Amino acid sequence: MDEEENPRGGTREGAGDSRSDDIVADADPGAPSTDASDGDAPADGSSAADDVSSEESVSPEDDEDVSPEDIDIQASIGPDADAPDGDLDQHKDPDVGLDKVVLNDDEGSKGLFDDLLAGEPIFENKEVLRPSYTPHELPHRTDQINQMATILVSALRGETPSNILIYGKTGTGKTASAKFVSQELESTSQKYDVPCEVEYINCEVTDTQYRVLAQLANKFIEKNVERIEAEQERLDEMRTRATEDPNALADTPYDSIAEIDERAAELDDDADEMETVPMTGWPTDRVYTTFFDAVDYKERVVVIMLDEIDKLVEKSGDDTLYNLSRMNSELDNSRISIMGISNDLKFTDFLDPRVKSSLGEEEIVFPPYDANQLRDILQHRADVAFKSGALTDDVIPLCAAFAAQEHGDARRALDLLRTAGELAERGQADTVEEAHVRQAQDKIELDRVVEVVRTLPTQSKIVLFAIILLEKNGVRNINTGEVFNIYKRLCEEIDADVLTQRRVTDLISELDMLGIVNAVVVSKGRYGRTKEISLSVPIDETEAVLLTDSRLGDIESAQPFVQARFDN
Numbered sequence: 001m002d003e004e005e006n007p008r009g010g011t012r013e014g015a016g017d018s019r020s021d022d023i024v025a026d027a028d029p030g031a032p033s034t035d036a037s038d039g040d041a042p043a044d045g046s047s048a049a050d051d052v053s054s055e056e057s058v059s060p061e062d063d064e065d066v067s068p069e070d071i072d073i074q075a076s077i078g079p080d081a082d083a084p085d086g087d088l089d090q091h092k093d094p095d096v097g098l099d100k101v102v103l104n105d106d107e108g109s110k111g112l113f114d115d116l117l118a119g120e121p122i123f124e125n126k127e128v129l130r131p132s133y134t135p136h137e138l139p140h141r142t143d144q145i146n147q148m149a150t151i152l153v154s155a156l157r158g159e160t161p162s163n164i165l166i167y168g169k170t171g172t173g174k175t176a177s178a179k180f181v182s183q184e185l186e187s188t189s190q191k192y193d194v195p196c197e198v199e200y201i202n203c204e205v206t207d208t209q210y211r212v213l214a215q216l217a218n219k220f221i222e223k224n225v226e227r228i229e230a231e232q233e234r235l236d237e238m239r240t241r242a243t244e245d246p247n248a249l250a251d252t253p254y255d256s257i258a259e260i261d262e263r264a265a266e267l268d269d270d271a272d273e274m275e276t277v278p279m280t281g282w283p284t285d286r287v288y289t290t291f292f293d294a295v296d297y298k299e300r301v302v303v304i305m306l307d308e309i310d311k312l313v314e315k316s317g318d319d320t321l322y323n324l325s326r327m328n329s330e331l332d333n334s335r336i337s338i339m340g341i342s343n344d345l346k347f348t349d350f351l352d353p354r355v356k357s358s359l360g361e362e363e364i365v366f367p368p369y370d371a372n373q374l375r376d377i378l379q380h381r382a383d384v385a386f387k388s389g390a391l392t393d394d395v396i397p398l399c400a401a402f403a404a405q406e407h408g409d410a411r412r413a414l415d416l417l418r419t420a421g422e423l424a425e426r427g428q429a430d431t432v433e434e435a436h437v438r439q440a441q442d443k444i445e446l447d448r449v450v451e452v453v454r455t456l457p458t459q460s461k462i463v464l465f466a467i468i469l470l471e472k473n474g475v476r477n478i479n480t481g482e483v484f485n486i487y488k489r490l491c492e493e494i495d496a497d498v499l500t501q502r503r504v505t506d507l508i509s510e511l512d513m514l515g516i517v518n519a520v521v522v523s524k525g526r527y528g529r530t531k532e533i534s535l536s537v538p539i540d541e542t543e544a545v546l547l548t549d550s551r552l553g554d555i556e557s558a559q560p561f562v563q564a565r566f567d568n
Contacts, residue, residue: 121387122425122432128385129418131411134179139380140373141173144364148181151362152337155196155301156189160328160335163359165309167345168366171409174341175307177366182305195300197223203312209320210284212312214277216304217291221274224297228267235264270297288323292330299333309340310347318355325358368408374400377410378417386421391432395420398437416440449537452514453545459499462490463507465546467517471535472543478533480505494551508533516542 127133138145154161168174182198189196199219206212239260241248254260274294277287295302304324306312312320327336338359348356369377378396399420403413419440424432456464466486470478484501491498499507508531512519519531535542547553 118428120430122390122421122429123385124387125385126418126421128381129414129421131175131414134176134183135381137380138173138177138180139376140369141177141366144173144366145177145181147364148178149184152181152185152303155185155303155335155337156192156194158194158301160301161303161337162361163325163338164340164362164364165348165360166339166341166364166366168343169368169407169409170343171403171407171411171413172366172368173410174366178305178307178339178341182303185303195298196303197300198303198305200305200307202307203310204308207311207315209316209323210282210287211279212306212320213284213287213291213323214279214282217277217287217294220291220294220297221276224274224294225271227298228271232264232267235260235267292327295327295336296331296334301335301337303337303339305339305341307341308343310342310344313347313350318351321359322352322355325355369404369410370408371397371400371404374403374408374410374413378413381414382417385418386432389431390421392434394434395432395437398434402437402441412444415444419443446538446541449516450541450545452516453537453542454548458496458549458551460507460511461546461549461552462494462496463487463504464511464516464542465552466490467508467533467535468539468543468546471539476534479530480508480533481530483508483533490552490555493555496551505531 128135148164148166151164152161166174166178179200182200185196186198188194199216201212201215203212206215238249238252238254239257242257242260249255249260254263275290277290309321321338321340324336324338340359348360351359375396378399382391382396396417399413399416402416403409406412416437417440420436421432423439423443424436427436429436453461453464463483466483467478469486470482475482480501484504487504488498490496508517508519511517516535516537517533518536519533521529522532523529
């Protein structure tokens with residue numbers, strides 16, 4: 001019979017057959033009765049024997065005929081030596097009444113997040129450290145911001161601003177600066193009651209001509225409908241006033257209630273014609289026409305900000321830019337200016353010369369930050385993001401130094417500082433220290449590797465998997481031929497096309513360029529040259545990411561493939 005744990009932490013055999021008299025028989029007949037206040041007694045004051053007996057002998061599941069009269073309350077509570085016999089009220093702890101005996105009290109139990117919430121938070125406002133946050137001040141970008149402002153100020157005069165192309169590597173403040181200027185432009189336009197609007201499109205997500213035009217069209221349709229509804233409310237108020245007082249229309253553009261009704265009917269027709277563009281299904285010409293009509297519905301200057309504009313050109317060509325840059329010659333009421341933001345300094349080389357000339361009227365270059373500039377940026381954000389005294393003195397300089405090594409990427413520096421703070425908070429530390437920054441560096445690097453490996457093409461994944469199998473089996477100085485042998489067997493196993501050895505060598509070079517492997521060309525003398533390959537990333541984590549691919553995950557055991565390499 002299996003042993004079963006009893007409420008006192010011991011074990012008992014034959015739980016289903018043992019009875020209370022068996023347990024009582026084993027007890028010391030001379031032992032005194034246990035008081036309810038005894039620390040080893042159960043919460044309800046019963047003895048261990050009573051506890052087991054009540055569970056096994058009089059449990060409702062075992063005997064449905066048990067009634068409250070069958071339960072010895074006095075025995076369950078335990079006698080009090082100082083109380084007179086028969087006085088039940090005196091047989092219980094004077095401090096604990098029957099109504100206070102709780103067998104299952106969950107109020108004091110700790111939930112999943114209680115321990116995590118117990119520590120003091122380190123962050124005051126974590127969102128300040130995210131790339132999506134637009135600060136009120138951008139250190140070391142004053143020149144670029146002023147240059148953008150001098151170009152766009154013509155929009156506040158009702159004129160068409162020149163198109164702008166903004167270049168710079170990742171994390172150099174391009175998008176943050178452009179959004180900052182855009183917010184200032186819109187707020188100033190409201191201040192002076194000038195119709196000026198800025199629309200932001202991320203071309204890494206919205207990467208086709210149809211999607212860009214549809215998204216822009218729907219934004220302007222929504223604004224037009226809101227404008228129509230607001231004007232209809234004003235007309236209703238005028239109609240109400242004119243009904244009560246015929247002179248109420250004296251200071252309005254309308255001479256009679258009939259003219260008000262006529263204008264309201266026109267607005268209804270306009271609203272009916274504004275059909276929202278679906279995300280698929282329409283011909284591109286129809287989408288373009290809908291966008292054209294929506295943007296030209298009223299007088300305004302529109303700045304269209306296309307972030308990651310090179311992704312749009314790479315995916316869909318330059319048709320979108322050509323159409324947008326030529327719209328001003330056809331618009332009657334509105335004017336459009338394009339602000340393109342790109343990490344690729346050479347993407348305009350692939351544009352049509354006509355698009356290139358009109359799009360690149362003004363160019364602004366954002367240079368990388370150096371370590372001192374990054375330190376200023378981090379300090380500026382940290383003052384708002386963290387509680388006072390939450391950072392040790394060496395945290396910000398170390399984050400700045402790590403980011404400066406990677407081409408002055410401020411986004412990387414902010415991610416590093418935020419991750420270090422999160423690690424410290426999870427460890428319930430009072431301050432963020434240098435060790436947290438180094439842990440964050442390793443974590444971010446691993447996250448980057450995971451993302452790169454996850455998005456590799458299938459053939460590159462098979463080549464990388466072959467290298468991992470060789471390294472896991474103790475092979476050192478792996479050469480291209482060994483990788484190709486394992487690669488071929490893996491392709492046969494998952495029914496994939498087998499590339500030539502030359503093409504596999506090219507894939508290894510691409511993995512080397514991504515920093516996933518280290519491939520060094522070595523000379524073998526009269527035997528020619530070959531590449532010696534080794535992994536540059538954590539082997540277990542990389543293998544786990546590869547196995548999430550459904551095709552590679554179908555391989556039950558790759559050990560025979562590696563063994564065949566030794567056999568050959």
